[in-house]
Amino acid sequence: MELKVINDKGQPTKNLQASDELFGREYNEDLVHQLVTAYQANARAGNSKQKGRSEIAKSTRKPYAQKGTGRARAGMASSPLWRGGGKIFPNTGIENYTQKVNRKMYRAGFAAILSKLVSENRLVVVDSLTVDSPKTKLLADKIKGMGVDTNKFRLLIITDSIDENLYLSSRNLANVLVLEADQTDPISLVRFPNVLVTRNAVAKIEEMFA
DSSP: OEEOEEOTTSOBOOOEEOOHHHHSOOOOHHHHHHHHHHHHHHTOOOOOBOOOTTTSOSOOSOSSOSSSSSSOOOSOTTSTTSTTOOOSSOOBSOOOOOOOOOHHHHHHHHHHHHHHHHHTTOEEEESOOOOSSSOHHHHHHHHHHTTOOTTTSOEEEEESSOOHHHHHHHTTOTTEEEEEGGGOOHHHHHHOSEEEEEHHHHHHHHHHTO
């Protein structure tokens, strides 16, 4: 399939022949959901620690008499039923939330997201994107010249390699994230409504999934 390409001034240039398998795939919502959920789960540290009833620093003495008070029976103040008591099935601090995503599934989900972006005209290919000096205004003006208003929309920029000027220029743009092609993940592709990819980055992504 062909992807429309623009230059850094927003003018159309020669189209790019791209892989149908990567950019023309049918969207699979269930697969994308599973992929994104797995990525979020794998990012969890799992070090949240809670105390069980045996770890609570309270007396093990019976709080009041078994009968005659009119209250429910209670054995100790560290009971999970009491305020300040231990937790039922507490987190141990070594939980493992990882979910396995095999290579075939990952490639299919990644391609489905890219194809969805192309079909909705939310993915733009640019010949190249560089700035002469590390100034936020230079990058902001270039992005605006390409038809994206970063005050209203969030933008993900994917390049084959990040030069220092581009990286430094993007840091003060709250709605802009710059990533290298091999660092791009499904979460970022789903989170940003607009994606700007350089021509060389497209080639690098195709090489990664070849």
